[in-house]
Amino acid sequence: MRDIDMPVRASVLRGLSALVTGAGGRGPELLAAYGFDEAKIVEGNSFVSLRVVERLLEEAADRFALPDLGLKMAAQQDLHMLGPLAIAMENSRTIGEAVGCAGRYLFVYSPAVSLEEIEDPLGSPGAIGLRYASTTMNASPQTIDYGIGIVHRVLKLINGGAPYGLRSVQLPHARLAPEKAYRDYFGAEVRFDCPSVVLRVTSQLCSMPVSGGNDLLRDIAIGYLDTHFGHKGVPISDLVAAVLSEHLGSGGPDLSKVARLLSLHPRSLQRSLAEEGTTFTGVVDRVRRSQALDLITTTDLSFSQIAARLGMHEQSSLTRAVRRWFDTSPSGLRRAGQEPKGRSALIDDKAETHFTSDAL
Template sequence: MRDTDLPVRCSALRGLSALVSELGGSGPELLKAYGFDEAKIAEGSSFVSLRLVERALEEAASRFAVPDLGLRMAAQQDLHMLGPLAIAMENSRTIGEAIGCASWYLFVYSPAVSLEETEDPLGSPGVVGLRFASTTMNASPQTIDYGIGIVHRVLTLINGGAPYGLRSVQLPHARLAHESAYRDHFGAEVRFDCPSAVLRVTTRLSSMPVSGGNDLLRDIAIDYLETHFGHEGVPVSDLVAAILSEQLGSGGPDLLQVARLLSLHPRSLQRSLSEEGTTFTGVVDRVRSRQALALITTTNLSFSQIAARLGMHEQSSLTRAVRRWFDTSPSRLRRAGQEPKASPP
């Protein structure tokens, strides 16, 4: 397992389907190939594997010869893809306060990414760095462009659409597209093959007022974030389910590995799940039942292949589980899923 198996909210994929369709492909087919649900993407509160998001962006960029795909994705996003965090940021008193909200609560969007203020990489006076980072040192270039591109867009939006004092951009990968694509997006010089992804900004940025901020709305948003998430992140059971969704077939569920990815001691993970009214075994069962239903009713895989994908050692285990979950046999469930649906009157 890799750190990129950590989850990110489905809202990260908003606009990908439409963009792929504009490029001459089939957006819905691309999403389906990776198991993404368009309805969940539109709703935005559930999670998908960061690894799959990386793969989907890299495949689309390669297949349709669009090396600036990540930047295009970032350019079309609005602030509210961040959910309640967006409300807290756009109603902060200053941009520095908004950046602080993002640094503290970005885990609500994904525990796999972070934003922090650092010293200027070039040591220039009056300049600081805003470093966008992933939990993995091997994050895909398209995902890096997308992530730091969104940070730039959010800062521009909360500054009323005006320049916010960006001096230059540093990216940790080689140039993917023509320099003009980067300059058009950031409006500043972009350097490549740097140690990390950084926006170099004026120190005055922290004191610049947020355009149209409202103290009451900010306080409500912060209270919501604290009440629903505290600083423990999204519900642990959701994070575990998102990780397991990509891991069941690779040796079966492993509590120790999942705990490591979440930076928790196994006992702490079990305790957190207990506080949410479930167990690791219970989450595994929930994920397996959802995947079993999809694999049985929408694919032609043999039942032994499905059992293997679910991390079950024998087909008989799948049969028993399907009877418990759906009160029927796998074969009957498959026939029911393949029956033509009656047309509406």
């Protein structure tokens, strides 16, 4: 995918609402203005546009006088925001192995970010660099602070909460907050206007053991990641599906609206979907099928209410669609869902409709 298409998991926005509210703003209203639902953010399974997240963080920092917003958000996250990747990292034998695992699987969190070991930018003996990068052009300063702040926090956590040999931090933007805020967070010197985002650490870091690791848990987590995410990247169709799952009932599926939420031109979105062998209509149908199965078999909503939630103008449209998807009527589908064996079969069938965003 092109830079502007990059998704990131919705969990990246956890805690933003509380920080904005604590600064005198209205966190839920700010999120809603950008098309985000706080409940979906807490669940963290869906993807959102990184471009939109960048704009949101920059506006929040500016409007509510939070120059260290990125650092504050990083400080309140825990390792398990990374899902199975967290299990693999915290059960690695060494910190070097954990870093390598992050470099290999960080795309599961977002294909827009990466972490790799490099030579020390200052050429100091006994030091190496851990370079954090975003594939988006001109990544926003707040998201840079947030991203490298998360890397620092994770390294500290897998080292038992103790310092891990950080020598200094290099950031590509000008200082956003008082120097003390950076030093208090990282516990080391922070330099600004550098070529890239780097944590300069002792070369011994890679051989430092991760305390309390479990080989079996690590192997299970890596096996899961390999099985479910063996291909590197998150299709734009999955990002569209994640957006549609939250907006189907609000006026029906609208290509222009979805494109706007993803910061894309409608024609660019259509081209991206075509490159993946699908269409906007095809993604809408996939999302509707999944949601219809859930709503019909797990709720007591009337079929007209379900049709409305799926963005269908008439109940007859739902009836025709259910007949096409499941070769039965909505009432027949509801009866089948109430039978143990029938429900099990429907769940198996439903698994085919899950998006990548539901895999963690």
